[in-house]
Amino acid sequence: MAISLAASRVLIVDDNEFNRKSLALIIRRAGLTQIEFAENGVEGLRKVASFRPDLVLLDVNMPVMDGLEMCRQLRRSATHEELPVLFQTALDSDEEQVRCFEAGGSDLISKPIKPGECVARVRHQLEKRKLFNDLANFRERVERELKHAQAMQLSLLPEPKRLQAIAERYELVLDAHFETSSELGGDFWNVYPLDDNRVAFLIADFAGHGITAAINAFRLHTLIDRFPMQHVPPSEWLANLNGALKDVLPTGQFATAFFGILDLHTDTLTYASAGAPNPVLGVGGDIRLLDSAGLVLGASRRAKYVDRSLRLPRGGFLFLYSDALIECSGEGNGPIGQDGVPDVLRGALAINRTQPLIPLLDHFYARTKQPLRDDLTTVWIARRP
Amino acid sequence: MEFEARQSLQLVEVRMSGRLEFTDHDRLPDIVELLDQPGLGQFVLDLSDLAFIDSAGLGMLLILQEEAEQRNAKLVVRGPRDDVRRSLDLARIGDILTIEY
Numbered sequence: 001m002a003i004s005l006a007a008s009r010v011l012i013v014d015d016n017e018f019n020r021k022s023l024a025l026i027i028r029r030a031g032l033t034q035i036e037f038a039e040n041g042v043e044g045l046r047k048v049a050s051f052r053p054d055l056v057l058l059d060v061n062m063p064v065m066d067g068l069e070m071c072r073q074l075r076r077s078a079t080h081e082e083l084p085v086l087f088q089t090a091l092d093s094d095e096e097q098v099r100c101f102e103a104g105g106s107d108l109i110s111k112p113i114k115p116g117e118c119v120a121r122v123r124h125q126l127e128k129r130k131l132f133n134d135l136a137n138f139r140e141r142v143e144r145e146l147k148h149a150q151a152m153q154l155s156l157l158p159e160p161k162r163l164q165a166i167a168e169r170y171e172l173v174l175d176a177h178f179e180t181s182s183e184l185g186g187d188f189w190n191v192y193p194l195d196d197n198r199v200a201f202l203i204a205d206f207a208g209h210g211i212t213a214a215i216n217a218f219r220l221h222t223l224i225d226r227f228p229m230q231h232v233p234p235s236e237w238l239a240n241l242n243g244a245l246k247d248v249l250p251t252g253q254f255a256t257a258f259f260g261i262l263d264l265h266t267d268t269l270t271y272a273s274a275g276a277p278n279p280v281l282g283v284g285g286d287i288r289l290l291d292s293a294g295l296v297l298g299a300s301r302r303a304k305y306v307d308r309s310l311r312l313p314r315g316g317f318l319f320l321y322s323d324a325l326i327e328c329s330g331e332g333n334g335p336i337g338q339d340g341v342p343d344v345l346r347g348a349l350a351i352n353r354t355q356p357l358i359p360l361l362d363h364f365y366a367r368t369k370q371p372l373r374d375d376l377t378t379v380w381i382a383r384r385p
Numbered sequence: 386m387e388f389e390a391r392q393s394l395q396l397v398e399v400r401m402s403g404r405l406e407f408t409d410h411d412r413l414p415d416i417v418e419l420l421d422q423p424g425l426g427q428f429v430l431d432l433s434d435l436a437f438i439d440s441a442g443l444g445m446l447l448i449l450q451e452e453a454e455q456r457n458a459k460l461v462v463r464g465p466r467d468d469v470r471r472s473l474d475l476a477r478i479g480d481i482l483t484i485e486y
Contacts, residue, residue: 207440208407251451252444256476275476295477296440299447303480327439338471373407374439 011053041065075104084125185375186213234272245298317382402434405442433464
């Protein structure tokens, strides 16, 4: 890689005027025009601060402060930790060369100065610095953008205040946990009041995780508003969503989903599922896994879904989760597994009857390797007694 | 995931073992490459040694089916067991892929 050296700034620190001039002449011929000088280490440090060089050519023996001390001080400051410093040193002195590197020097140029070698080493250091800076800038930009995107993703989920208001309106206990395995993820959940007696719940999980899955979660979010939930059974609503997703998703990308409508008037939960992990239903001390088989969303236009209805009276609960809960494992621990969920939930309920998500997640994290390999969502929906 | 392939005149058979998951996406082109065989009629994916499949892995099966179709070949998924079978059944993948148990 060849970079233009014209934009680079070089500081030459040497107490010998003849050396300063000849070094400047050599690098000027190579195209470097922004050059400043200092005569000892103290002046050199001052110039580094004011001139902000991209590279320092540094003599070792100087009055007031020598080059080794100047370099050590540069390395102690966070701003100049990576600044390339080239020591000029006699090639036959092994000991001095070692001292230069120990003081934090990036490289050496041999005295007496050989123009070809000098320019080659200067160029090499400047190119390295440029690559490093480019990479650091890129990383910083991506991190900043991902942070914004992460905030956007969280805004797709119900806010705690809204969740609380819905819980009050329908006399429920609602609790949820959402966590992505990297900055962004493919999980989604939300709650939708339909009328005074009915409230709907949706949880979805796009295959994979990371940016691709997150883009799909945003797609899902925009599609949801297109299909009113009030007057169709859950199976039909899922089928509508499936068709819309099939239009936009490439082959191999799809979502599992569970969509249920809770009717408080008839104590009935009616749901349709597209391959979501089996939800857990608890009614009167009986805890069981619900059948949630169904073709995943966005894989085929021909997909059909079925409605299933169950009693969910006061005191009963429904627990929804994404597959990370049952698939993630840890050192010496297998995953919880689908069949393990009811027992884990029973254990959590024994510790905290009304907010079992807290002990449930404690149990999960204690046995699972972190960071998680997949996005995790858990949703607790209970009817107050 | 590891795989072994057997090729004959009109048939490609790929036997997968281990875990088929998100991180295996990069292996997919190696399998697709095997399908570039003139006159290919059937592509058998034997999952009887596969211990685990996640949803990204299910997605790879759908991609392989599309790749087979584009070459006028038919994909048959054979012998999924235990957890793998359970995952395929839960997601009703049998509705869109041919699965021989």
